[in-house]
Amino acid sequence: MLSTVETNVRQEPDELLNKIANYVLNYQVDSEEAFSTARYCLMDTLGCGILALSFPECKKLLGPYVEGTVVPNGVRVPGTDFVLDPIKGAWDIGSIIRWLDFNDTWLAAEWGHPSDNLGGILAAADYISQQKILDGKEPLTVKDILVAMIKAHEIQGVMALENSFNRVGLDHVILVKLASTAVISSLFKLSKEETVNALSQVFVDGQSLRTYRHSPNAGPRKSWAAGDATSRALQLVFLTMKGQIGYPSAITAPTWGFKDVLFKGNDFQINQDFKSYVMENVLFKISYPAEFHAQTAVEAAVTLHQEVIDRLEEIERIEITTHESAIRIISKEGELNNPADRDHCIQYMTAIGLLKGDLVAEDYEDDVAADPRVDSLRKKMIIKEDKRYSEEYLEADKRSIANSIQIYFKDGSFSKNIEVEYPIGHKRRRNEGIPILLSKFKKNLETRFDQNQVDKIVGFFSDFDELQKRSVNDFMTLFVTKR
Numbered sequence: 278m279l280s281t282v283e284t285n286v287r288q289e290p291d292e293l294l295n296k297i298a299n300y301v302l303n304y305q306v307d308s309e310e311a312f313s314t315a316r317y318c319l320m321d322t323l324g325c326g327i328l329a330l331s332f333p334e335c336k337k338l339l340g341p342y343v344e345g346t347v348v349p350n351g352v353r354v355p356g357t358d359f360v361l362d363p364i365k366g367a368w369d370i371g372s373i374i375r376w377l378d379f380n381d382t383w384l385a386a387e388w389g390h391p392s393d394n395l396g397g398i399l400a401a402a403d404y405i406s407q408q409k410i411l412d413g414k415e416p417l418t419v420k421d422i423l424v425a426m427i428k429a430h431e432i433q434g435v436m437a438l439e440n441s442f443n444r445v446g447l448d449h450v451i452l453v454k455l456a457s458t459a460v461i462s463s464l465f466k467l468s469k470e471e472t473v474n475a476l477s478q479v480f481v482d483g484q485s486l487r488t489y490r491h492s493p494n495a496g497p498r499k500s501w502a503a504g505d506a507t508s509r510a511l512q513l514v515f516l517t518m519k520g521q522i523g524y525p526s527a528i529t530a531p532t533w534g535f536k537d538v539l540f541k542g543n544d545f546q547i548n549q550d551f552k553s554y555v556m557e558n559v560l561f562k563i564s565y566p567a568e569f570h571a572q573t574a575v576e577a578a579v580t581l582h583q584e585v586i587d588r589l590e591e592i593e594r595i596e597i598t599t600h601e602s603a604i605r606i607i608s609k610e611g612e613l614n615n616p617a618d619r620d621h622c623i624q625y626m627t628a629i630g631l632l633k634g635d636l637v638a639e640d641y642e643d644d645v646a647a648d649p650r651v652d653s654l655r656k657k658m659i660i661k662e663d664k665r666y667s668e669e670y671l672e673a674d675k676r677s678i679a680n681s682i683q684i685y686f687k688d689g690s691f692s693k694n695i696e697v698e699y700p701i702g703h704k705r706r707r708n709e710g711i712p713i714l715l716s717k718f719k720k721n722l723e724t725r726f727d728q729n730q731v732d733k734i735v736g737f738f739s740d741f742d743e744l745q746k747r748s749v750n751d752f753m754t755l756f757v758t759k760r
Contacts (some may be wrong), residue, residue: 371396476524578630
């Protein structure tokens with residue numbers, strides 16, 4: 278007989294909620310490699326945000342929702358003179374970081390950009406520090422920011438290793454919301470119970486669909502979705518601190534839980550402990566503001582630029598050999614409607630690399646896309662999968678992101694097959710990549726600050742031991758400028 282009542286017994290919190298809370302509140306990060314990488318990640322992430330301020334479509338979304346709103350001791354947004362409430366501050370910082378698709382990347386069963394969490398981390402750290410100063414206490418330090426970054430990277434990245442949210446239609450920014458909620462809880466020194474409560478709210482929330490990342494709907498929401506997620510995380514923490522209860526079986530509750538409603542009944546697979554693995558192995562976008570699955574394709578195209586630029590009319594076909602994930606998310610034919618559409622098209626990015634011998638953020642704008650040679654080259658491209666590329670993309674000791682390009686001409690001749698298995702931002706090319714990352718950081722700063730300020734900021738980062746001791750208040754003040 279069908280029961281007419283439900284048993285109203287609140288169970289113990291879901292295992293994942295406990296596991297994340299224990300990690301974020303209790304784990305002591307002791308990896309020198311993780312801290313060193315986190316410093317470069319902090320520099321690179323902020324530089325990406327500063328560069329984004331050169332783009333009007335980004336700038337017009339920033340600032341208070343209501344013009345003229347004044348927030349005493351509010352959160353500063355790097356590269357601006359905005360002083361905002363913490364939640365909007367997190368939105369703005371997270372959005373400038375992600376706007377140009379130029380910050381770090383993590384590739385596994387799920388994809389994402391763990392430095393997206395810095396929006397919520399910086400906003401929370403700035404707010405907490407200013408409150409502490411008002412109370413006559415010591416503010417947080419840059420080391421607190423680095424620890425939060427390492428843990429946010431770890432939560433987002435380990436969750437992504439074997440759990441594919443994209444295959445059920447959900448966007449990876451759910452993991453930004455989850456990781457940000459966890460580390461922001463620790464910055465506010467919430468108890469374990471409160472941290473679990475806040476984390477449970479993440480899974481009860483509605484989640485973003487990937488609609489805005491895919492043809493035919495690709496659009497600029499993908500540039501502020503992570504800012505929205507890290508901002509929501511801070512809001513959930515504030516709600517928890519105001520006494521809002523949690524929902525202990527938010528993931529596993531039959532019928533009504535996240536697993537049954539949004540994850541096709543699947544359990545999460547977490548097969549390694551949370552430590553500092555992700556920060557140590559994170560991928561930097563150093564050379565090109567390109568969706569990461571295409572980084573090596575652009576590098577190969579740039580290598581071929583000199584060989585083909587004077588023979589464009591002679592090209593019969595362009596063969597791009599790639600991996601399954603690239604085919605699934607960035608292989609597109611037909612009209613590309615906006616910059617967000619173009620920076621998620623491997624054919625477009627490859628064409629720009631062949632034509633210009635480079636790829637910069639401005640190359641996604643309408644004036645560059647209007648060059649008829651771009652679409653002419655796109656129409657000649659054939660996309661093929663190499664099973665080895667697809668397998669090694671997922672192998673823990675490789676995590677390659679391979680692409681190769683070969684060009685065939687009408688007279689029967691052909692170019693070399695240019696294969697690039699690991700982008701310059703990969704751990705395997707770290708020594709090669711860091712000097713270029715530092716140059717990228719300085720160039721990005723120069724788009725917004727005068728040389729004196731650039732030198733101050735670069736100098737701030739130069740002594741790692743001193744950097745970690747500096748207050749968050751000093752750090753955020755360093756990046757204030759006029760709009």
